Amino acid sequence: MNLAARARDWIAQDPDPETRAELEALLGDEAALAERFGAKLEFGTAGLRGELGAGPNRMNRVTVMRAAAGLARVLGPGRHVVIGFDARHNSDVFARDTAAVLTGAGLKASIMPATFPTPLLAFAVRHLDADAGVMVTASHNPPRDNGYKVYWGDGAQIVPPIDAEISAAIDQVGRVDELPLGTEWTTLDRSVLDAYLDAVTAIPIGPEREVRVAYTPMHGVGGSTLLEAFERAGFPAPEVVAAQAEPDPDFSTVSFPNPEEPGAMDLVLELAEAAGADLVIANDPDADRCAVAVPGGRQLTGDEVGALLAEHVLRGTKGDDRLVVTTIVSSSLLGKIASAYGVHYAESLTGFKWIMKANGGRMVFGYEEALGYSVGGDAGLPVHDKDGIGAALAVAGLAAAAKRDGRTLLDLLDDQARRYGLHATAPLSIRVSDISLIAEAMERLRAHPPRELGGREVVRAEDLSAGAGGLPPTDGVRYRLAGDARVVIRPSGTEPKLKAYLEVVVPVTGEVAEARAQAERDLDALRTDLATVLAL
Incomplete structure (x- = not known):
């Protein structure tokens, strides 16, 4: 079908009068139709995320119903799915559409009683012994975006090959106006919230x-x-x-x-x-x-908060089977902390979906540099995803203990710098209007790695798409630099950005302030050279 015919077919099956009217107004505008129908939102390990609007390259009721039908096909009849939603435009509508499609396909669906945080949905999947969960949210994206995040029965976000199976099932879905729709789903009460609050207030917050x-x-x-x-x-x-x-x-x-x-x-x-x-x-x-x-x-960096929370958790838990986990783009400091406490340490690919797949012990703490933390206790992690509520409680307890001693979180960071060396990290993020520029930049970085960055020799260049250190392949490169420094570069999984993660380690032999000043100079030099190398 040509673009106009595809648009008319979409209009005929779309249950939303607003997006139907949007497409009606665009009939005859080939460029606008091509932008909406020339591509589609791809279902991946982040689920779906994109701008609201009509067509397969937008978030809308048709796109969501197709996603729900694909999920239903992979799960099969009789399975239970918990559905949460935030307060973005149409989140509640997308949640109800999901429930209607799932129950129409013979599954059991439970919807949160109101807008709740994403970690509560992740908690609810395990608490209710569900087979999967759906969270309708675009997290921190711009206002015109929305998204669709899928969790599996372990309460963690999906990873391959499940994402590919769901994507393939979505591609097999026909017209959404021919899908059987159910009306009998469960609206949960606040008992799920109470159970979540009981769990996160039981983590090792501290006495103060x-x-x-x-x-x-x-x-x-x-x-x-x-x-x-x-x-x-x-x-x-x-x-x-x-x-x-x-x-x-x-x-x-x-x-x-x-x-x-x-x-x-x-x-x-x-x-x-x-x-x-x-x-x-x-x-x-x-x-x-x-x-x-x-x-x-x-403002503390995610790595700084992660390091503080790691020691806080390790002081409040017991057992040599404990495991702490972070990602390959986060600071290397967590590995040194784990060694000092005699516990297990693991690195994962970027994202909590991968953190939660780490093996090697009883996970009590996981974090990623992008302000995501999961804080647990001796019973493990109450939430198998990043949790901004539980992390806030733990940070407040840590700050209260420092205040009791006449100190602040900055003093605690200085203590860590003296013990482990100053691990300074910084991001470099470049947003592009043409997504193809990112693929071209990644190809250049693989084919022609720089010999030097920030005055430091690149002693090893690793192509992460080939797998590194036993990790699954991912689109990224990692440069090991002389003098205990590192750069990792990867495309963003949710936005049109190329992201770089820089780290330098400076020994503290005198004042911590001097080491911090040196680290800033080193990071500035890395940023300057890397921006030139990326050429975006």
């Missing part, structure tokens, strides 16, 4: 509670859950940024609702200053990430 926290849910769905978690754990109620306290799908006070983006935390930092807070915490919109800052506006 006197800490004043400034907090923002960044217009997302984490606010009420975090406040209840803090109350149950015995912490004083955080001061909350009023303008960002309630869910807002338009994210009206931030240009990009990601705590890592410049300016995103400005309002909570202002509140912290005005309230005399000891600690600043921000969740991203679906509350699976946790950003941390201290008075004065110093």
